[in-house]
Amino acid sequence: ATDRQEFTFQAEIKQLLHLLSHSLYQSKEIAVRELVSNASDALDKMRYIALTDESRRDSGTLEITIDPRESEKTLVIRDNGIGMTHDELVTNLGTIAHSGSGEFLKNLASQAKAQGEGQGGSGKPDLSLIGQFGVGFYSAFMIADKVVVRTRSYKEEAGWEWESEGLGSFAVSPAEGSVPRGTEIVLHLKDDTKDLATPARIREIIRRYSSFVPHPIRLASGEVLNDQKPIWVEPKSQVTEEQYAKFYQHLTHHADEKPLWHVHLAADSPIQFRAVLFSPPTNLERFGFARLEHGLSLCAKRILVQSDCRELLPEYLRFVVGLVDSEDLPLNVSRETLQDNSVIRRIRTSLLKGVFDRLDRLAEEQPEEFQKFSAQFGIMLKEGAITDPANRERLAKLLRFGSSNSEDPEARVSLDEYIKRMPEDQKRIYYLGGPDPGAIRKSPNLEIFRRKGLEVLYLTEPVDEFVMNALGAYGGKTLTSIDSDDLELPESAKDKVETPEAEGAEKDAEGGFSRVLDLFREAIGPRVREVRKSERLTDSPCCLVNADGGFSVQMQRLMKMTNK
Numbered sequence: 001a002t003d004r005q006e007f008t009f010q011a012e013i014k015q016l017l018h019l020l021s022h023s024l025y026q027s028k029e030i031a032v033r034e035l036v037s038n039a040s041d042a043l044d045k046m047r048y049i050a051l052t053d054e055s056r057r058d059s060g061t062l063e064i065t066i067d068p069r070e071s072e073k074t075l076v077i078r079d080n081g082i083g084m085t086h087d088e089l090v091t092n093l094g095t096i097a098h099s100g101s102g103e104f105l106k107n108l109a110s111q112a113k114a115q116g117e118g119q120g121g122s123g124k125p126d127l128s129l130i131g132q133f134g135v136g137f138y139s140a141f142m143i144a145d146k147v148v149v150r151t152r153s154y155k156e157e158a159g160w161e162w163e164s165e166g167l168g169s170f171a172v173s174p175a176e177g178s179v180p181r182g183t184e185i186v187l188h189l190k191d192d193t194k195d196l197a198t199p200a201r202i203r204e205i206i207r208r209y210s211s212f213v214p215h216p217i218r219l220a221s222g223e224v225l226n227d228q229k230p231i232w233v234e235p236k237s238q239v240t241e242e243q244y245a246k247f248y249q250h251l252t253h254h255a256d257e258k259p260l261w262h263v264h265l266a267a268d269s270p271i272q273f274r275a276v277l278f279s280p281p282t283n284l285e286r287f288g289f290a291r292l293e294h295g296l297s298l299c300a301k302r303i304l305v306q307s308d309c310r311e312l313l314p315e316y317l318r319f320v321v322g323l324v325d326s327e328d329l330p331l332n333v334s335r336e337t338l339q340d341n342s343v344i345r346r347i348r349t350s351l352l353k354g355v356f357d358r359l360d361r362l363a364e365e366q367p368e369e370f371q372k373f374s375a376q377f378g379i380m381l382k383e384g385a386i387t388d389p390a391n392r393e394r395l396a397k398l399l400r401f402g403s404s405n406s407e408d409p410e411a412r413v414s415l416d417e418y419i420k421r422m423p424e425d426q427k428r429i430y431y432l433g434g435p436d437p438g439a440i441r442k443s444p445n446l447e448i449f450r451r452k453g454l455e456v457l458y459l460t461e462p463v464d465e466f467v468m469n470a471l472g473a474y475g476g477k478t479l480t481s482i483d484s485d486d487l488e489l490p491e492s493a494k495d496k497v498e499t500p501e502a503e504g505a506e507k508d509a510e511g512g513f514s515r516v517l518d519l520f521r522e523a524i525g526p527r528v529r530e531v532r533k534s535e536r537l538t539d540s541p542c543c544l545v546n547a548d549g550g551f552s553v554q555m556q557r558l559m560k561m562t563n564k
């Protein structure tokens, strides 16, 4: 045709396509899942428009049709959703819009490189995450060597055709004939994936990956393949663990992953809402990925109004994935009005309480699971303890720190456990920060605590000391860095190495001490405020302590680093 236009893909997409078409990744079914998920998104948007725009009220039954054509080696996935205009086709299927995808692609590329060089213990690049990073469409080229997209936007009369072999470029031309509203994707399957063009395989894939898509998915023969029952409106007792896990996988596009915990909330007054919230098993931010997007979808009367909704939970709980549905929300709440919406504010308060209660229960009933959670997301709770004064007490209960109480450097304790173990007259919770437990253990400041058998928290994460400063005290006990000069040690703590010899030696040394102190004062001069004889050392000759109110040594180090 004369109106055919050629476009080149954005450079990052070219790289991605190269990776995808050469990938040995086994789960090629995820391509079907991604395309079905896009079709479902397009239907969600159409349903929303039909419900909010008077003139589009009559938009027909919204559904997805899958047509496997074995003899032609093609698989067709069709939806009657919003479709795309010419410009939308070029932008949506030619560039990467999402933030964070850049990092995902960089990560993939380095994994692939490591794999090629025969290193990299993790083996194959993890392509299963592709849908989380806004590049799910391109997974089509894992299974097809040619993809044709025919689409017509609900806003237009004429349709467009997009075509590519997944190399450097794609072409867009006006579609011939009349195109129904929505999008049709024709996949010309590769030889090794041609089994996808059979009803049996499609049935299996949809059951496995797409059972929670909230629109009917039909085979061309008419058979409906999915069960669209929304689990969040069911009573808790009716939902199985497996259904929760499947729902989580549906939300995250991650088929092989089980959530660490979930919580199913239901309220009818004063505000009606239902919510199912999950914690992923791993914190991707810790592995060098970009900052997580908020993971909650907001529905009004079962209609999706907003995915990645930021207003439902505070920033530090951005890792929580799930869905919230309310009868009391109008469909036309916009991103701008969400913040000032009183229904949202009340739901937010309930969700936050729901998450805290769930974590309390996990810590109490399944301490090992809680440790797993804490190892991944404890850092975000700590972020909360610093940034959310209103919930600081609640959060402090859930925080875990290293401790001198255990030889195991991985062991973590709560502030409550610390308090339970300490002598009755101990007025403070003691801690010391450092880069790792090994380095902390060497600190001369610890000597007196060892001698007296007093527990010291080991703060190894950079955020830890900021948390202690934000908290100030816990359970009425002041949080004190053991390198400060005022320690207020408990009277009762027994001196564990008190021996007659030690006492005698001390008496002998007494006279010489004042001379030694003078020598030090002369040598160091005004660089320190004071030089004092210390009771806290056993093996080391001297140590530095902080004058009252000063920042701990570790804090000063951190501040130097950040001010550089």
Ligand code: ADP
Binding pocket: 034, 038, 039, 041, 042, 079, 081, 082, 083, 084, 092, 093, 131, 133, 134, 135, 136, 137, 138, 182, 183
């Ligand atoms: P994501 O779905 O995360 O946005 P994808 O790569 O899967 O990323 O899709 C890119 C974009 O292409 C979508 O955001 C959407 O705008 C558009 N798109 C893809 N498939 C369809 C479809 N079936 N109908 C309408 N738009 C679509």
Ligand code: MG
Binding pocket: 034, 037, 038, 131, 134, 135, 136, 137
């Ligand atoms: Mg997608």
